[in-house]
Amino acid sequence: GAVVSQHPSWVICKSGTSVKIECRSLDFQATTMFWYRQFPKQSLMLMATSNEGSKATYEQGVEKDKFLINHASLTLSTLTVTSAHPEDSSFYICSASANSPLHFGNGTRLTVT
Amino acid sequence: DAKTTQPPSMDCAEGRAANLPCNHSTISGNEYVYWYRQIHSQGPQYIIHGLKNNETNEMASLIITEDRKSSTLILPHATLRDTAVYYCIVRVDSGSARQLTFGSGTQLTVLP
Numbered sequence: 001g002a003v004v005s006q007h008p009s010w011v012i013c014k015s016g017t018s019v020k021i022e023c024r025s026l027d028f029q030a031t032t033m034f035w036y037r038q039f040p041k042q043s044l045m046l047m048a049t050s051n052e053g054s055k056a057t058y059e060q061g062v063e064k065d066k067f068l069i070n071h072a073s074l075t076l077s078t079l080t081v082t083s084a085h086p087e088d089s090s091f092y093i094c095s096a097s098a099n100s101p102l103h104f105g106n107g108t109r110l111t112v113t
Numbered sequence: 114d115a116k117t118t119q120p121p122s123m124d125c126a127e128g129r130a131a132n133l134p135c136n137h138s139t140i141s142g143n144e145y146v147y148w149y150r151q152i153h154s155q156g157p158q159y160i161i162h163g164l165k166n167n168e169t170n171e172m173a174s175l176i177i178t179e180d181r182k183s184s185t186l187i188l189p190h191a192t193l194r195d196t197a198v199y200y201c202i203v204r205v206d207s208g209s210a211r212q213l214t215f216g217s218g219t220q221l222t223v224l225p
Binding site for chain 2 (some may be wrong): 034036043044045091093102103104109
């Protein structure tokens with residue numbers, strides 16, 4: 001149980017375009033989901049907390065207008081990277097939990113050219 | 114959440130037990146010890162967690178010292194597929210979803 005699915009697993013986009021990443025909880029409902037970012041050879045860093053039916057909470061230094069989060073249902077949260085630039089190239093990972101422990105998606109490798 | 118300290122890297126021979134230590138000397142009474150691992154280019158995978166008793170599941174065993182200031186994750190028969198970064202995380206388990214804060218973890222390399 002407790003499967004979190006993330007799509008796409010990888011995406012390449014041109015600078016200036018927007019990319020949407022989906023995170024789904026497949027066998028449970030999640031009122032809260034988390035979005036992390038991981039640069040090469042670094043650990044995961046929390047970007048934001050996605051709350052169903054309300055605004056996301058962003059960590060310090062993360063631009064909310066650049067990383068748009070929508071949590072429209074209890075099983076789906078989306079992260080849209082707007083006007084992507086090469087420095088946004090990273091590994092984006094979502095996580096969710098019905099109860100402890102948190103389970104993670106398999107990540108999305110974003111490359112901005 | 115209490116801070117954890119782990120060695121940056123460890124090697125283990127295939128088929129032998131891998132013992133991964135974690136120091137959490139400032140852990141408080143209501144904080145759990147969680148272990149996750151991340152295989153290259155994948156999302157973290159939950160392994161095990163515990164409060165004060167030793168725990169065992171199909172993946173691993175978790176040994177927590179009596180004073181709870183340190184713990185050891187044991188993979189009883191390591192395989193090449195166990196090569197990954199292992200994260201020890203301490204967190205209050207409030208019953209509602211809270212984020213996990215990742216440190217730098219231990220890179221475990223299982224050698225043939």
